Amino acid sequence: MLWLASLRNLIRKKSRSFFTLLAILIGITTMFAVISTVETAKYLTTEQLKEFTGNADYTINSTSNTFSEEILDEVETNSDISSITGLVHRQTKINLDSAHHSAESNLRLTGLSSFDNELLSLDVIAGNLDQKGIIISETTAELWNLRAGEILNIQLPKGNKDVSISAIVADTALLEGPASWNEASNKNWRALTTLDNIQELYHAPNQIGEIRIKFKENVEQISSITAIKDSLQNEELIFQKVVLDERQTNQLEELYFMLYAIGGLAMLIGAFILYNTLYVSVSERKNEIAIMKTVGYTPNQVKILFLMEVLYLVIIGLILGIPSGFMLANLLQDGLFGSFQTNIEVKMQFMYALPLSILLGIIIPMLASLIPVTYASKVDVISSLKSIPTEKVSGQKKRTIIGCIVLLGVFIPHAISIVCLLVAVILLYPIMMKALTILFSKTSFLGYEGSIAGKSTLLTLNRSSNMSLILAIAICLGLLVSSIFTSLEQNISRDVIRSFGGNIQFSSETSISNEKLEQISQMDGVKDVMAYSESQATWSIGDENRQFTMIEVKNDWYSNNPLFYANASEQKQILDALEEKDTILLGEYAFREWGGKIGDTMTIYQNGKENSLRVVGKVNTTQYGGYTAFISEENINQLHPNVSPSKGLILLDEYTDESSVKNELLNTFPFDLSSVQTLNEEISKQERALPGVKSLFSGLLMIAIIITGIGILNTLTMNVMDRVREIGVMRAIAFTRWQIYKTIISEGLIIGLNGILIGIFLGITTIYLNAKTSEDILIEFIVPLETILISIICGLIVSIAASVLPSYTVNKITISKSLKQD
Amino acid sequence: MIQIEGIKKTYQIGKESYEVLKGIDLTINEGEFIAIMGPSGSGKSTLLNLLGGLDQADIGNIQVNHAKLQDMSEKERTLFRRKNIGFVFQNYQLLPNMTVEENIAFPMHADRLPKASIQTTVTNLIQSTKLEGKEKNYPSQLSGGQQQRVSIARALSMEPKLVLADEPTGNLDRKMGTEILRLLSSLHQDQKLTIIMVTHDMYAASFANRIILLKDGMIESDIKQAEGGDQNAMASIITKLNS
Structure with a gap:
């Protein structure tokens, strides 16, 4: 029965349930997309490394770059080795009409002693690996406009030579060349061939540049390599353990952090919206809860009733959010890896993203619902049935004092000052919002309707300040990201030089x-x-x-x-x-x-x-x-x-x-x-990579601002629905519909303006603290005026847009009906 | 002042239709104090809502001060109501987040009147409704009688010629109710206001000089009583109400 009651409650408040669901859905979608993107980026880097080093455990190089192939023959005899390959790299130039100048025609040829071992994995699309010739990637074949079996003319020390394309294979790190002809001027084309072929083409018999070794399983690798080293007795050789650590080849930690921050923010906003909705729902249904308790419902049953509602929203959110998460992740990954100009096939990874998103998609909303659900279970029967207002215990004073103390942390000459600032603003937000709202009302720039809206906002300060705070954080994050990118753009040449x-x-x-x-x-x-x-x-x-x-x-x-x-x-x-x-x-x-x-x-x-x-x-x-x-x-x-x-x-x-x-x-x-x-x-x-990444962040932040819009809409809907009778009285005695619209839009604007102003203040202060505490001299204190302007415009549009539906809804109710509302 | 011709009103509740007013014809002259009485569901409040332009009749005409309410747009009706009609409700319907003086000033602010003029009017109304010292109080800090006086002051703020009162004493005890009725009566006499009051209470109706009895959406009787009350007429109404 409880599940049916919960379902009916959700259906009863259709638009409220819809917007809460929408917020959860966007939260899950964004979170899945960012987790999957980070997972894919890490996977790709590791895979690239693996493909590049060919899954090897050890490499052998020489201090003089090349060494005799006999060493390969000798090492090969070691019984601990499962696979071994010798390789050598050589440079050449291709003679193709498409290459407009010399710099676009550089080809790096890699000769391998064996193609048939577990150190190499080539996915053949056309041709045959065993045929004599060169092996190229699919992208390279497309750009060269050559098919398997066709001939390519290359320059060699002893003149030009035709070589056949023996095979075309799927794009792989080992064969990662330019993704376009434009890129070819600063990136070599790549091709594989046999070691013998290279030695023959370059007249370097017996020469190799590297040996890659994979040991058998359960072999004590250190003692095996020591044994090989001792047997070779060659001081010129360098034995190197292959360390597969995606962190050693990329510095995307900051990027990952920002992605997680935006994904987390989106989920947090969804949770906040859920918290607000549930809190109001409980307040509205106190009487109903009291009746339930009177007829024998236990506090736990009341809790379950509300948790079931959350669960419904979460399940629907997950069912719809995960597929849309896949779509967003696809977009995000195309954009992200496109910015870094990789032509490796990107396979979306979600082994962790899927369970983690499902888990967080359940846990976060459940946690957000804990306070209102507990509040519901503690509803007092007598006072609720008699509508006796319960005394509000205000923790605002304590919160303000703690906020002021935490604020002092901004003077700490360390990045922790940013955390202190954020925490202080979160704690002080209601009081800051109160002050600003009173100021807006006093200056009456929104007119008489604005001053009424100000009063209403103050009455729902906790609820309204939550949404306004989230808008402020989204704006702060936007300004910080924009400032960092502007700083990088301005300083990139200085940095490179x-x-x-x-x-x-x-x-x-x-x-x-x-x-x-x-x-x-x-x-x-x-x-x-x-x-x-x-x-x-x-x-x-x-x-x-x-x-x-x-x-x-x-x-x-x-x-x-x-x-x-x-x-x-x-x-x-x-x-x-x-x-x-x-x-x-x-x-x-x-x-x-x-x-x-x-x-x-x-x-x-x-x-x-x-x-x-x-x-x-x-x-x-x-x-x-x-x-x-x-x-x-x-x-x-x-x-x-x-x-x-x-x-x-x-x-x-x-x-x-x-x-x-x-x-x-x-x-x-x-x-x-x-x-x-x-x-x-x-x-x-370096400059080319920035706009793409910047657009990605801007896109994600826009999603965050849109969810904030849904949050404001949700908050305003609840605010006006609480005051249907009051608004009915206003219309009965003096206010036109337009004046009601103006009042509610002003309320949305007050929530939005608070978020915008505090967000800009928070953003600029964060940029300042970041520049002050960052050891990276590229990060300067730059106030991104353009982004501030965009934030103001977006914030205002979102606030106004979010106010339209609630004002329309409340205006639709007839005055006589409104006056009868409890 | 008010001319009502053949008004009908039907409400739809679910699939059922309820005809609340079945053809009302009525003329109300300027300066009258009218009590509309009748059993529950007789259409008293509906009639009052139609007179105030809060709702629209399905059929029929309502003219207030020569203005035809049914021909007006919603905005015109609101503006007309704001300038010409004062409302007093049973449960006061004060704006809970506004102080006494803000509640009284609300219609004037909505009409963008100059602040100085608003202040003078508020001060005068606070004096005339004996609310001195309560200016900064919120409705929740006032007694029922005081709240209703604020409601009356607000109704008078735009100096209307017509006041519509829906059970103004319904939530008050006899002492406070009498106070409110006396206030309405004195306003009627001193300012020549036209007051139309919906009430269940014979005692309240006794303050009016005309009593209209509604039954099943029709006017059952329309009795004018002399100053101080016509005992015969009252007795006749009581009989009809009880029948």
């Missing part, structure tokens, strides 16, 4: 010899050139391994053109400290993950050896995502004697055209250089 290390960066498949450097330095417009090495090192946090790229630092170059930046005053000091023995400098992200303090010792594992290095500082770099470390030439030599440099930096004379030097480089070393990136290309690349 200060850690680009010169005008051109290049990397080579083979070692950069002094002859090559000399050749580059002779090019027109080249002021200086420098080569440096990079290697991988591992460190452990508990049971987990982390891996970072160690970049060799040459002080004379870094003093003017560093690949990192710190505070101007610290830069020289850091470089000096880095010259000391056994020191290392960590990138901000690695430093944070490591968790130590500057001056502490960090243990890293390289080539099976344990090394203790003193951390001399933390720095930022835009050139390396994920974990990064910098180490002096001398110290890197201690870890790895004679590591050949494979990276280079070029400094140009003033007014020299970067692209002409880039073309000259590519033409001079067509078979060596795997990438050449100019400073301006890097700036454009």
